[in-house]
Amino acid sequence: MKKATVIIPTYNEKGNIEKLVEILENDIFPQIKNYEMTILVVDDNSPDGTADVVKNLMKKWKNIRLNSGEKEGLGAAYVRGMDYAIEEMGADVFFEMDADLSHDPKKIPEFLEKIDEGFDVVIGARYIKGGSIPKNWGIHRKLFSIFGNLIVRVVLMRFWHHDWTTGYRAIRKEVFVKLKPGLHEFKGYTFQVSFLHKAIADGFKVCEVPFHFIDRTLGKSKIAPREYIFDLLKYVFTARAIELVHSPFLKYAITGFIGFLINAVTLEIFAGILGWHPAIAAAASAELSIIWNFTVNNFWTFGHHKITNPWKVLVKFPQFNLVSFGSLLIISTVVWLGTHFFGNTTLVRQASLIFAIVFFVIPYSYSMYNIFIWKRWHISFLSKLQEKAG
Ligand SMILES: Nc1nc2c(ncn2[C@@H]2O[C@H](COP(=O)(O)OP(=O)(O)OP(=O)(O)O)[C@@H](O)[C@H]2O)c(=O)[nH]1
Ligand SMILES: [Mg+2]
Known part of the structure; x- marks a missing residue:
């Protein structure tokens, strides 16, 4: 016994x-x-x-x-x-x-x-x-x-x-x-x-x-x-x-920060040195940063869940772009609201940008990656929610 x-x-x-x-x-x-x-x-x-x-x-x-x-x-x-x-x-x-x-x-x-x-x-x-x-x-x-x-x-x-x-x-x-x-x-x-x-x-x-x-x-x-x-x-x-x-969060943050630097530096190269139209330069540099983020997050941050099948990458990459587009919308809305209410100064623009990234973009994109792109939270988090609901 x-x-x-x-x-x-x-x-x-x-x-x-x-x-x-x-x-x-x-x-x-x-x-x-x-x-x-x-x-x-x-x-x-x-x-x-x-x-x-x-x-x-x-x-x-x-x-x-x-x-x-x-x-x-x-x-x-x-x-x-x-x-x-x-x-x-x-x-x-x-x-x-x-x-x-x-x-x-x-x-x-x-x-x-x-x-x-x-x-x-x-x-x-x-x-x-x-x-x-x-x-x-x-x-x-x-x-x-x-x-x-x-x-x-x-x-x-x-x-x-x-x-x-x-x-x-x-x-x-x-x-x-x-x-x-x-x-x-x-x-x-x-x-x-x-x-x-x-x-x-x-x-x-x-x-x-x-x-x-x-x-x-x-x-x-x-x-x-x-x-x-x-x-x-x-x-x-x-x-x-x-x-x-020890969680992927730190890797995600490092990847995102470098992605941001890539965006800033290539924007200067395309628009400042090569003389491209600013709108095209901005789009190209943003896309380079997105490609960086997708690749490094795929092989490093979410390496345990990495997507290697080429057909799947073809589906996931546009999805990833869509999520990034969401971040872009968030940033432009917050910066616009910030400058609208507090004045269009460098301080307000930079403060709004940081505010948008810390409080909205990071929670938004990190959870989107976990739930929809690499599906890390699918099993533990969502099934728990479903269990609770019913
Ligand atoms: N051996 C041993 N027992 C301890 C020690 N500290 C607390 N206890 C015992 O742990 C149990 C919980 O302690 P309590 O003082 O009742 O803590 P509590 O229930 O959160 O607080 P009260 O609601 O005020 O009683 C009791 O049986 C204590 O006698 C300790 O240092 N050594
Ligand atoms: Mg007690």
Whole structure:
């Protein structure tokens, strides 16, 4: 039979741990037939004597273990506990669960069903239908949690997962084994966000199960909000920057910038040196830049999706020109509007051009390339949208 371990990190949870263990042992575990259930309390030498309470519980139930260590933060405790659960307890699956009864234990069988359906990580989510945060939380606490999650979703551009900071989860051991080398730097609460982010990036299957978060009635919260916010922002912005550098976006930007230089230099050569009519010179230099962009994006930026079949190139190249024509329309409209409202000066023209490129042309052309030309987002992005829609 497969083994599942409920890992409960504790720091001064003397008043809570016994109650939680009683509920798990008496009410929840007997319902679960296809897993051998165990409990691991990961305690950081709590000064209130949480460990002594656990030792007493271990006399009553044989499926409980205690792992004690130095206090290094929640993330460090989880890494230690997950290692222990795999090595010493033979866990195939483990749960992350707070000791303070905030995480409704009745949800455990539902988490395991999702694991049996083939999901690698099951997230207990408060911000989806059927889930909630406590009504009696102060406004600060609510804003902290809601905006924390929103910032993570927006900065990481991962909108399909709604609750990133939750500490109620079921995880298959393979996920931890794979991610472990990169987990040590996140010793605090940021561990939760980084763990989920890495799991998704590595292609593990993640789903959400809603639950109502209950406010703790005993003991103190261990979160240090200022430190947490700082660490969280540091993580999401650094992780996003690394992702951008590794994604085609940077290559796209370099290619586009050189394309722009080609356009500017050849325009000067054709119109200034060769004396061509400015309209013809502009069209020819723009087309050279388009040819450059198409070729380099095809073989480099979107090299994994490159179009090599000559017939396909014949179809794609005009499409690419059409997309470029869209960029041209955007730029001319914005520059025209800018000069119309703020005066036809060099400053306004240049500022409008940069504004148009940064805020409209880049998002427009990058998504067009991804969706219509090289179809990189076709599978993951569009099918997800369709899934959501129907
Ligand atoms: N071992 C260990 N456990 C920790 C540490 N920090 C927090 N915990 C435990 O992690 C769980 C979550 O901590 P909480 O303080 O409840 O965090 P929270 O649920 O976001 O905050 P509240 O809603 O105010 O309770 C609890 O079981 C804590 O005892 C730590 O440094 N080491
Ligand atoms: Mg709590």
